[in-house]
Amino acid sequence: MCGIVGILDQTHTGRADPALVRAMTQTIAHRGPDGDGFFHWPESDPTVALGMRRLSIIDLDTGDQPIFNEDGSIAIVFNGEIYNYLELRADLEARGHVFRTQTDTETIVHLYEEHGLDLFGHLRGMYGFALWDRNAGRLVLAVDHIGIKPLYLAERDGLLLFASEVKALFADPSLPRRLNLDVLDTYLTFGYMIGTETMYAGIRRLPPGHALIAENGATRLIRHWTTDYPPEDERPTDEAAIIEEARTRLAESVRLHLRSDVPLGLFLSGGIDSAALLALMAQMEPGRIKTFSVGYDVGRGAANPDDETLHARRIAAHFGTDHHERIITADDWWRFLLAYAYYHDEPNANPSIVSLQALAEVTAQHVKVVLNGTGGDELFCGYPSHRRFPWVIRNSARLDRVVPNGLRTRLIGAPWRSLEALYPTLRRVRIIGALPAYLPTWHALFLPLSDGLRRLASFEGLVFSEPMRQRLYGPDLRAAWAAAQHKERTYADILARAWADDPGDTAQALALHTWLPGNGLLAVDKVTMAHSLEARVPFFDPQLMDFAMRVPSAIRLRSNKYVLREAMRDDLPDFARQRPKQPFGTPILRWFDTDLSERIQSVLLDEHSLSRGLFEQAALERLLRQHFGGQTEQVEVVFRLLLLELWQRATLDAPPHIPEPSSEAVRIVEPL
Template sequence: MCGIAGILEFGRDARADSDALREMCRIMAHRGPDDEGFYFDGHLGIGMRRLSIVDLTTGHQPISNENGSIWIVFNGEIYNHLSLREQLIARGHAYRTHSDTETIVHLYEEYGRDCVKHLRGMFAFAIWDKNKKVLFIARDRLGIKPLYYQLSGERFLFGSEIKVVLAHANVPTQFNGGVLPEFLAFGYLSGDDTFYNGIRKLLPGHTLELTPEGETEIRQYWNLDASLAHDSLDEQSYVRSYRELLEGAVESHLMSDVPVGVFLSGGVDSSAVAALMTKIRREPVETFSVGYGEHAYSELPFARTVANHLKSVHHEIVVSEQDFFKALPLLIWHEDEPIVWPSSVSLYFVARLARERVTVVLTGEGSDETLAGYTRYAFTPLCIHAQECSLRSRVP
């Protein structure tokens, strides 16, 4: 996890405030404890805090292209960067590092705003094009990496967290009460609004382009197309295909120059990831689990069963009632909004445990979304069918 931030001042003689940008980066030092970097060019300033994962020695950011006309700050990982690197070198691009960050720079040189269509990974990045005087910002297809911004008549600010934007002295802290009903109903905000007036999030699968004159263009570059026709296959074909895709995803996420572990609950999702990780690495992996003092609500016995089966190097932490409630103020500060899911607290403690041993972890998150695991997915078509039947019964 890294953090990025930036300032683009409007007006002919405006200059980015270096002290303000450094403060914005300081407030998110927890996202990147290993390194920091800044770049300034008149109206613009970009900065970042780095957690070193790939190319530990030469991956310092911001990174530029060969002639220094394009600069980037980047949070995330690009899993296909090695294959992209080969293609870009064949096209004449010269690399100075081994990082995935530099690949995005050369992709932008080659394809401009369409560079995002070539990326496989999780990302939020900002590119300053000196020649065109354009700030280009992008977020990954599913919004795994966050990006918030504030656009006013005087300047544009962005950061990996809301508090980063609020760290600028000229940003007022005003509660956006209009979003409260949606948040209380669903536990999240589906649009680009936040709890703070004037601060928005760049939506998943979107890019934003901005000039020093304040000209702004937000574009959607990806959306899941569920309308494509496909042939119906037998069950074994779907099982085989999903396993191949899952194994490929796990293998790609093992791209790292630092130790990697896995969060293990003992459920199907995390157990499958841990098993595939063990198979791919052909050695015991480090697993991390969290439980509660109340044994009826603790998953530790299930996690131990899987850990023993995989012969992993297993680690556990038990969260007490006092620990749980004591952590809430800090976690609300980190999330910049109320805590919706109690699992966020557990995740904090197991992540803190894992950080003592590894830098990167894999998890079982996302499988319920891809396999319709939540009850609401089963209820939705039933509700739609019931509504259609009700409407038909009312038509004379």
């Protein structure tokens, strides 16, 4: 696990500056405190320069990078882990390849020698790497199938710069730090970015499952993985066999993910995903497994339904783990939020990830590698969207046969926009219950399908809405939103790639193409690596994913994560296996309305913040006054605006001193 950087001079005029590459690595030293490595070719007037920071996990003695092939014509810097490297190595040695190290990195070099650009199908792991082929004059930049390890790109004057984090690119003083105004509405709508563009003008992410090939002065993208659903008649139908195979494949993935030359542990929530991993780890790992959970001190003796520590303790006690908790207060959460705005690179309004950064800090004091349960929901259908989206797709098609979609849109458009403007107020009126949460699903039936699904995915109306944008956005942002239509175009493109014959498959693919690379996986990488901690996600083993996509959606959707729960029936106690799904949350609403209220308003109404001109001051003041005065519920909007401002201060303005979060309130809990 590392952080990688580099420069390619596509004009071949010797401008790949090794000194700049060294400066780039310094900005991401937190990703690899165990060492660094550099390569540039040729020695004078370099065309390519590569650098890396190393977090030593496998082959502690001889695994330093860059790694080369036998004659030195191929060099690689690599971030991630290849879990099936031992099997790959045995096959490659049988084919005559000579290894100089025991590291997984070297398998990629020899796979490239053997298979060229067809190497990706052999890899089971997470990765972002840069491979230089001197003989072909080719640079290969690649990220893994699902985007566990990010890679950012920027181009200027014939130079291609890349890095594991954006902050490394800004070591180049000629690269402008500018807000990408065309995509700001997308962030505010979703709370994170979809697609490959970032909130930085001129900087993009390499899409998951793709490699960028730079040669002969040009670049091209190749796709090496995507969601691929087989026809119905090619899918398994024996339910018992499906459940048995699910356990077998998950167990195999866990076994591979336990390969490490350093201590490892597990992020343990109260849910079935991490409990399933723990059950399998307990069967494979000798000794007590270290588990880590996060909880909240809300004070005043108040109950906190978001706290899962009691459930996690019970599971930890059942398996006899060495269990650790990080209990955070509102003050702790705020300090971690300020650090999060810097380390995450991109604003990502996921409050639970701020808590995860706090958990990563204490975890890193005990282990260098941690497994986590991200992916159980995506593979085994744990989200409401897995049922809601197919319902909309099917019923929209039925309505199309009766009333054309365009006519439905015209009939309902204006009245519904007026109703959406009332949502924030309705959410404060408890007497009507959850009605506002169901209205967007019905509204989706009266819209073009891409628009309807996009609005459901972003909780349109319940968070942002067109009436709010018209009031809140300043002139420049309103004009950019209207002209770019970024979220509309990007989501339509993603829907086209995700489309499958079965609406249940489409719903699953949409989560894999949007939420995961833009939020879930990106956030896990950033907050753990901020503390030099490697996070592994066994649910995203390529072979396990391919199996999950072959399961008929009717079986996947039998009940919440039905296949996973049945697969783990003999491994988990009933209290863990049968517990209903609960989102990994934080007491953010309580804290926003109480302990953090003044701090939030002081940030958003600060003269520097208002001077950016992104929002209409009167509308912003009214929004905050109504929320904190209890008239409306706008906690998601407030958090997105707050994180946007903190992110701009931490990355676009002169970078401030990043506060070190307190290590207090760490509690070691003995098994019950």
